[in-house]
Amino acid sequence: MAEKVLSIANSITVGELADVLNLPVTTLIGELFKNGIAATINQRIDFETATIIVEELGLDVELQKKEVAAAAERPTRELSDKAVARPPIVAVMGHVDHGKTSLLDSILGQKVVEGEAGGITQHISAYQTVRKERTITLLDTPGHEAFAALRQHGATLTDVVIIVVAADDGVKPQTIEAIRFARTANAKIVVAINKIDKEAANPQMVMAQLASEHGLNPEAWGGDTVMVEVSAKTGQGVDQLLDMVLLVADMEELKAEVETSAEGLVIEAHMEIGRGAVVGFLVEQGVLKPGMFMVAGTAYGKVRTLEDFTGKAIKEAGPSTPVTVTGFKELPQFGDIFQVVKNEKEARARAAETRKEREDSAASANVTGADILKMMTQKHEAADFNIIVKADVQGSLTSVIDSLKLIETGGEVSLHVVSSGIGNITENDIRLASDGKTIIYGFNVELPPAVKQLATRERAEVRLYKIIYELLDDAKNSMEKLLAPEVVETEVGILEVKGVFRTLKDEVIAGGQVVTGKITPGLLVRMKRGDEGLGEAEITSLQREKIAAKEVFEGDMCGLTLKTDKKTLLEIGDHLEFFTREVVERHLA
Numbered sequence: 001m002a003e004k005v006l007s008i009a010n011s012i013t014v015g016e017l018a019d020v021l022n023l024p025v026t027t028l029i030g031e032l033f034k035n036g037i038a039a040t041i042n043q044r045i046d047f048e049t050a051t052i053i054v055e056e057l058g059l060d061v062e063l064q065k066k067e068v069a070a071a072a073e074r075p076t077r078e079l080s081d082k083a084v085a086r087p088p089i090v091a092v093m094g095h096v097d098h099g100k101t102s103l104l105d106s107i108l109g110q111k112v113v114e115g116e117a118g119g120i121t122q123h124i125s126a127y128q129t130v131r132k133e134r135t136i137t138l139l140d141t142p143g144h145e146a147f148a149a150l151r152q153h154g155a156t157l158t159d160v161v162i163i164v165v166a167a168d169d170g171v172k173p174q175t176i177e178a179i180r181f182a183r184t185a186n187a188k189i190v191v192a193i194n195k196i197d198k199e200a201a202n203p204q205m206v207m208a209q210l211a212s213e214h215g216l217n218p219e220a221w222g223g224d225t226v227m228v229e230v231s232a233k234t235g236q237g238v239d240q241l242l243d244m245v246l247l248v249a250d251m252e253e254l255k256a257e258v259e260t261s262a263e264g265l266v267i268e269a270h271m272e273i274g275r276g277a278v279v280g281f282l283v284e285q286g287v288l289k290p291g292m293f294m295v296a297g298t299a300y301g302k303v304r305t306l307e308d309f310t311g312k313a314i315k316e317a318g319p320s321t322p323v324t325v326t327g328f329k330e331l332p333q334f335g336d337i338f339q340v341v342k343n344e345k346e347a348r349a350r351a352a353e354t355r356k357e358r359e360d361s362a363a364s365a366n367v368t369g370a371d372i373l374k375m376m377t378q379k380h381e382a383a384d385f386n387i388i389v390k391a392d393v394q395g396s397l398t399s400v401i402d403s404l405k406l407i408e409t410g411g412e413v414s415l416h417v418v419s420s421g422i423g424n425i426t427e428n429d430i431r432l433a434s435d436g437k438t439i440i441y442g443f444n445v446e447l448p449p450a451v452k453q454l455a456t457r458e459r460a461e462v463r464l465y466k467i468i469y470e471l472l473d474d475a476k477n478s479m480e481k482l483l484a485p486e487v488v489e490t491e492v493g494i495l496e497v498k499g500v501f502r503t504l505k506d507e508v509i510a511g512g513q514v515v516t517g518k519i520t521p522g523l524l525v526r527m528k529r530g531d532e533g534l535g536e537a538e539i540t541s542l543q544r545e546k547i548a549a550k551e552v553f554e555g556d557m558c559g560l561t562l563k564t565d566k567k568t569l570l571e572i573g574d575h576l577e578f579f580t581r582e583v584v585e586r587h588l589a
């Protein structure tokens with residue numbers, strides 16, 4: 001663990017980094033220069049580069065990406081006196097198998113269905129339930145990716161976190177992660193000690209763990225953390241849990257403006273045949289209605305249909321309501337803020353503005369981690385693995401790309417995501433991949449027939465997958481093919497020179513005795529005088545008793561013709577070491 005942890009943004013100027021590290025700018029510039037980067041004080045470097053440089057400098061500092069959640073960037077507004085009470089937004093989190101899904105089932109009185117093709121579930125599922133005539137909005141992060149995404153994008157959304165801990169299993173890594181999340185999100189914590197119907201259940205043990213190791217002191221013991229014993233299986237304690245959630249939320253005085261343009265967060269986005277872009281929102285303020293113009297990130301459109309979380313058409317959606325809308329012309333990104341605007345013109349202009357901003361900020365990190373790694377490994381010539389990734393939803397796309405980046409190649413192969421996006425493979429993708437050096441990976445998307453024809457014509461490589469691990473395996477195999485092959489040399493014998501008959505510019509004819517091993521024509525030779533190397537050669541012909549021989553063995557006397565790359569004066573007593581050299585394909589760990 002480094003002594004000091006510093007948070008920096010996604011990219012930072014050399015000058016700023018020097019400031020943060022409390023180092024002279026010249027030291028940093030020098031270090032960058034050593035790594036082949038001629039940087040100025042105002043040059044932006046990305047997070048990865050900064051990390052590499054800090055490591056190279058041997059500083060006892062750990063850099064951490066500042067989590068500038070899109071949502072967190074929004075200024076918190078002063079609420080007017082027209083603000084109304086809104087339902088609390090509650091995230092249900094906990095270690096896998098501790099019963100999150102079962103608890104949601106029990107609360108909602110329905111089966112929560114989660115499709116987990118390839119284990120990717122990055123979207124946030126949102127539901128609502130009513131308890132004592134009060135609505136509660138529940139967020140579920142079905143996969144680990146979704147959890148990470150909520151942390152990044154939805155932290156400011158969450159009012160209360162229900163941390164589900166199985167009474168027969170206790171605190172586990174994802175329990176700790178959930179506690180950490182709740183704290184960074186400034187959310188209230190309610191612990192649901194689940195599975196108390198089980199014989200092995202030991203709620204006291206869970207409480208003790210939480211109290212002694214994680215600073216969560218149970219109310220029952222005089223602390224201030226609400227802990228409720230529940231069984232998602234029998235339903236025991238579930239109502240009480242909801243009552244406690246409401247009670248805890250009430251201490252927050254949760255309110256939102258309604259007389260303002262609707263605004264919120266994109267929590268899910270995917271394409272559907274016949275419906276186009278289907279987008280999940282969590283409305284945070286204002287009231288969303290069909291027919292309104294909306295913009296989210298680089299996407300805009302007009303609300304065509306508005307549905308509640310059960311898929312029922314609704315006429316309006318106020319604060320804390322999860323909804324599904326159609327009508328976007330393209331897919332916004334998971335985590336984008338959506339806003340309602342006056343008309344289509346404004347929506348389009350706002351989307352264009354965001355696009356420009358994103359392009360600029362992508363371009364603003366002019367030295368990237370990939371660049372620096374490439375420079376560092378250029379000595380052994382890093383190969384490029386160029387890909388285009390298309391996926392059905394933003395969450396999958398991010399997961400696929402992130403997982404690809406984790407394939408460890410020791411810096412020998414650098415991954416370049418030439419382009420990425422949501423939706424089927426398009427003609428444009430094919431054009432980008434027609435250089436013969438780029439592979440298109442499609443995850444849960446299709447290659448429409450017309451595009452397929454173009455792909456064949458352009459000889460573009462398209463690989464479609466439905467299971468992420470298969471896609472990753474394929475990518476790994478393809479990357480292995482790019483690894484510089486390993487050269488394996490095997491010693492096969494040694495000969496001592498007993499006579500030198502002729503020495504030409506690039507040829508030596510000599511005779512000698514095989515000391516060990518077996519010698520055959522075609523073998524490679526290291527010529528040595530004691531320890532000193534005289535150069536390499538190749539046996540072009542081999543004779544025993546002046547007759548061409550296919551092989552000679554230990555103890556045999558023989559004559560040989562060696563092809564050398566420079567004039568080599570062999571002497572009696574020199575040694576010839578014979579070996580083979582093979583090129584072997586390598587594999588990634």
Ligand code: GDP
Binds near residue numbers: 097198230231232
């Ligand atoms: P998740 O991974 O946190 O969503 O956990 P699940 O809801 O999928 O539950 C994991 C397993 O624990 C399933 O086999 C559930 O049937 C079981 N389970 C969940 N809650 C309870 C409970 O209160 N009592 C018992 N006996 N089993 C439970």
